[in-house]
Amino acid sequence: MADDGMFLNFEIPDAPLKTQVKFKGGRWRDRLKAQRSAKQSGTQTKQARGPSSTPQSHQHHDHDASRPAKRPRTDDGDLHRHAKLQKTAGSAVGAPSHALRTGQISSSLFTKNPTAVTDFENAPVADDSEPAKPSNAPLSEEAESFFSLGLSRRIAQHLTTKLEMKAPTAIQKNTVPQLIKDDSDAFLQAETGSGKTLAYLLPIVHRIMALSVNHDGTLKDTKVHRNSGLFAIILGPTRELCKQIAVVLEKLLRCAPWLVCTTVIGGESKKSEKARLRKGVNILVATPGRLADHLDNTKVLDVGTVRWLVLDEGDRMMEMGFEDDIKAIVGKIRAGKLLKENAEGVKLEGVLPSRRVTVLCSATMKMNVQKLGEISLVDAVHITVSKSDADGDAEAATEAAFAAPSQLKQSYIVTPAKLRLVTLIALLKSTFARKGSVMKAIIFISCADSVDFHYELLKDTKSPQPPAPDTSSNKQDSYANTEQTVAPAAYVTSPANPKVILHKLHGSLPQPVRSATLNAFARCKDPAVLITTDISSRGLDVPSVDLVIEYDPAFAVADHVHRIGRTARAGRPGKAVLFLMPGCEEGYTSILPASTPIVPQLYESILQKGLATAVNLPSTYTSTETEKQTWTTRAESLQLHLEQRLLATPSSSADDDAEADGADNAKGSGKVKSKAKPKKKPAPENPLLVSGRQAFRSHIRAYATHVREERVYFDITQLHLGHIAKAFALRETPGGIGGGVSRRTHKATTSKGGSGSATTASTTDGGGEGGERKKKVKSGGKGARDDDEEDGVGKVDDDAARRMKEKLRMMMNAAGEFNIG
Numbered sequence: 001m002a003d004d005g006m007f008l009n010f011e012i013p014d015a016p017l018k019t020q021v022k023f024k025g026g027r028w029r030d031r032l033k034a035q036r037s038a039k040q041s042g043t044q045t046k047q048a049r050g051p052s053s054t055p056q057s058h059q060h061h062d063h064d065a066s067r068p069a070k071r072p073r074t075d076d077g078d079l080h081r082h083a084k085l086q087k088t089a090g091s092a093v094g095a096p097s098h099a100l101r102t103g104q105i106s107s108s109l110f111t112k113n114p115t116a117v118t119d120f121e122n123a124p125v126a127d128d129s130e131p132a133k134p135s136n137a138p139l140s141e142e143a144e145s146f147f148s149l150g151l152s153r154r155i156a157q158h159l160t161t162k163l164e165m166k167a168p169t170a171i172q173k174n175t176v177p178q179l180i181k182d183d184s185d186a187f188l189q190a191e192t193g194s195g196k197t198l199a200y201l202l203p204i205v206h207r208i209m210a211l212s213v214n215h216d217g218t219l220k221d222t223k224v225h226r227n228s229g230l231f232a233i234i235l236g237p238t239r240e241l242c243k244q245i246a247v248v249l250e251k252l253l254r255c256a257p258w259l260v261c262t263t264v265i266g267g268e269s270k271k272s273e274k275a276r277l278r279k280g281v282n283i284l285v286a287t288p289g290r291l292a293d294h295l296d297n298t299k300v301l302d303v304g305t306v307r308w309l310v311l312d313e314g315d316r317m318m319e320m321g322f323e324d325d326i327k328a329i330v331g332k333i334r335a336g337k338l339l340k341e342n343a344e345g346v347k348l349e350g351v352l353p354s355r356r357v358t359v360l361c362s363a364t365m366k367m368n369v370q371k372l373g374e375i376s377l378v379d380a381v382h383i384t385v386s387k388s389d390a391d392g393d394a395e396a397a398t399e400a401a402f403a404a405p406s407q408l409k410q411s412y413i414v415t416p417a418k419l420r421l422v423t424l425i426a427l428l429k430s431t432f433a434r435k436g437s438v439m440k441a442i443i444f445i446s447c448a449d450s451v452d453f454h455y456e457l458l459k460d461t462k463s464p465q466p467p468a469p470d471t472s473s474n475k476q477d478s479y480a481n482t483e484q485t486v487a488p489a490a491y492v493t494s495p496a497n498p499k500v501i502l503h504k505l506h507g508s509l510p511q512p513v514r515s516a517t518l519n520a521f522a523r524c525k526d527p528a529v530l531i532t533t534d535i536s537s538r539g540l541d542v543p544s545v546d547l548v549i550e551y552d553p554a555f556a557v558a559d560h561v562h563r564i565g566r567t568a569r570a571g572r573p574g575k576a577v578l579f580l581m582p583g584c585e586e587g588y589t590s591i592l593p594a595s596t597p598i599v600p601q602l603y604e605s606i607l608q609k610g611l612a613t614a615v616n617l618p619s620t621y622t623s624t625e626t627e628k629q630t631w632t633t634r635a636e637s638l639q640l641h642l643e644q645r646l647l648a649t650p651s652s653s654a655d656d657d658a659e660a661d662g663a664d665n666a667k668g669s670g671k672v673k674s675k676a677k678p679k680k681k682p683a684p685e686n687p688l689l690v691s692g693r694q695a696f697r698s699h700i701r702a703y704a705t706h707v708r709e710e711r712v713y714f715d716i717t718q719l720h721l722g723h724i725a726k727a728f729a730l731r732e733t734p735g736g737i738g739g740g741v742s743r744r745t746h747k748a749t750t751s752k753g754g755s756g757s758a759t760t761a762s763t764t765d766g767g768g769e770g771g772e773r774k775k776k777v778k779s780g781g782k783g784a785r786d787d788d789e790e791d792g793v794g795k796v797d798d799d800a801a802r803r804m805k806e807k808l809r810m811m812m813n814a815a816g817e818f819n820i821g
């Protein structure tokens with residue numbers, strides 16, 4: 001069938017387009033071969049542009065044997081599917097009227113794409129008939145109540161009346177009585193969104209309250225207050241999570257206003273944290289590095305009365321390199337003498353646990369959790385929601401906790417690399433096509449550079465920044481802090497949702513910006529999209545997230561489970577869509593935990609649905625789209641438009657600014673010669689192009705850091721870099737991937753201990769504790785990529801570097817097809 005849909009019917013400026021590709025590097029013979037291949041391909045393209053262009057000529061081109069083979073080509077299959085969909089879309093495929101005039105270019109979006117191996121015909125289909133029973137919802141009110149868990153009337157009433165929680169969830173039902181009556185350590189494991197935070201907070205608060213309140217709610221004579229001692233420490237991996245835990249705790253403590261909690265999480269001056277600790281605190285929420293620091297340097301922080309140490313998201317803390325800090329914290333707490341009464345003579349014995357209790361909390365189980373257990377737990381009770389655990393089958397119970405919530409609908413789209421960007425836009429556009437169907441969506445991307453790029457690309461360039469959420473205590477601050485991270489979106493809006501607000505979040509942003517952005521996303525009343533790295537994958541609880549898009553797959557299955565767990569929380573419905581590329585990536589679905597089948601979606605259907613109507617371009621651009629355009633031409637026009645945006649020369653005002661800056665700098669350095677003719681400066685590069693190239697490089701490097709066991713699905717040698725560049729709206733594949741490590745870090749710090757081996761690279765950690773901790777990136781480990789808080793540009797391990805080198809050599813010997821004239 002024909003593939004005329006791939007031709008574009010509009011002019012683009014000549015200047016930025018490279019008509020000839022220069023091949024550098026590699027052996028001259030290979031370069032010559034590639035040059036010839038390019039020439040031949042160019043001739044074919046020219047032929048195709050002529051009026052005699054036929055679909056056959058493209059197919060011939062596609063099967064050009066002289067072109068170095070990279071991946072199995074599948075045009076036949078692809079075009080067949082494509083044509084089939086075109087027909088259903090009612091468009092005329094193959095009409096020769098699309099033939100281009102000289103000077104126009106062809107978009108190769110729909111050609112030379114590898115075939116998906118998924119058997120779409122026999123794959124499971126989405127079952128919309130009956131939603132699955134939620135697995136993480138609160139239990140029925142008739143069957144369970146907070147009161148029956150052994151909680152005091154005061155707390156139980158507070159939960160039902162003030163916090164509007166009618167009944168406990170299953171993990172709360174199993175945890176609360178255990179931690180109230182027993183002083184054993186506990187390993188708490190339940191799926192995402194199942195209410196683990198309250199599961200450990202409720203018994204702690206209940207028992208601390210019991211120092212001053214009788215079970216019937218009447219007050220005792222002795223009433224503890226903020227200076228009565230620190231009773232519990234809760235550790236979380238990121239500042240965001242710690243803040244969130246503190247918010248839940250503050251709400252809970254409203255029924256016991258004499259108790260005080262606070263956070264020490266970095267990102268603000270240690271002095272002010274010390275001041276708060278000096279004022280007195282009963283429950284402390286902290287990141288490990290910052291707490292270890294205070295334990296070393298803040299005398300007023302006395303752990304003699306501490307009875308509970310909670311390690312929330314334990315595996316993540318280990319993964320982030322907090323092992324030494326945790327060891328130090330556990331060691332210090334255990335070393336201190338356990339006080340039976342506090343300084344004021346309040347008897348703690350008999351009310352608080354008789355020993356120090358450690359609670360380890362995680363939705364997923366990794367090897368490092370075991371290690372953390374060895375460091376911190378003694379004869380721990382394993383608490384899950386599963387019956388199997390009660391039956392003694394711990395493995396089955398762990399598996400149940402590791403699963404995604406049953407009501408979460410998971411699907412995946414096998415999208416050729418070149419079509420990723422337009423498919424993402426089409427997916428978002430169709431998502432927001434109906435008012436109210438999706439209010440909030442989160443897009444996970446592998447690295448901060450790529451987050452920055454996609455945010456800049458998708459935002460509406462000229463629209464004013466949306467107002468800051470009005471609930472902030474400091475409106476002005478909040479507004480200023482989100483200036484670079486919150487903006488109205490272009491492309492993805494629809495007549496039903498003309499306003500969609502875009503947010504970006506990653507660990508390279510300053511802490512106040514991170515907090516303000518998250519706050520803005522959580523409180524946004526308009527439909528909202530958050531583009532983010534894994535910094536948002538753990539523990540974050542933002543209400544009404546209806547959709548999670550994994551545009552880049554997670555670096556490990558456990559991370560995938562946490563990412564998709566940002567939706568479908570506490571029994572609410574949710575959807576998760578995973579982008580995969582044809583080939584080995586498709587096998588990844590076989591290892592994903594899911595209670596219901598993960599359904600494949602055709603990218604063509606997504607494009608067809610999303611691009612059924614015209615795309616709203618940013619306000620500085622005028623759309624030339626017509627109603628009659630088909631989804632394929634829309635996809636191509638959109639891709640071309642995006643590529644052109646990157647190729648556009650920056651405006652003259654930018655030039656002037658640069659000129660002025662240059663002059664200022666020269667003056668500053670005192671090197672201005674009065675009569676010297678100002679040197680002509682090279683035209684500044686388009687910032688979007690620079691950002692796109694950087695995003696591409698970081699993306700490829702991050703790709704090399706999938707965990708070893710999963711690299712069979714994410715094989716870097718299988719990547720077609722040229723095609724991937726297209727997903728960054730780049731016409732040419734940027735160089736400089738293999739060489740060196742370019743990092744964007746806050747500031748260099750020195751490591752506190754740690755076993756720095758020759759293959760160990762260190763990057764500052766902007767996420768956990770604002771550059772205080774040094775993250776260890778070990779050879780072969782996954783720290784090399786943009787971890788949640790880093791910028792994703794790390795050292796690729798030796799193995800990956802070798803494969804990358806090979807890949808680059810292949811690249812240099814072959815011509816990326818859209819590099820060719």
Ligand SMILES: Nc1ncnc2c1ncn2[C@@H]1O[C@H](COP(=O)(O)OP(=O)(O)OP(=O)(O)O)[C@@H](O)[C@H]1O
Nearest residue numbers: 138165167168169192193194195196197539541570
């Ligand atoms: N008993 C309850 N009734 C109703 N909602 C609840 C109940 N317990 C918790 N929730 C709500 O459920 C949501 C998820 O809770 P929480 O963040 O503690 O989950 P989690 O198990 O820690 O998830 P994750 O593993 O993703 O961190 C929160 O919005 C919380 O307010």
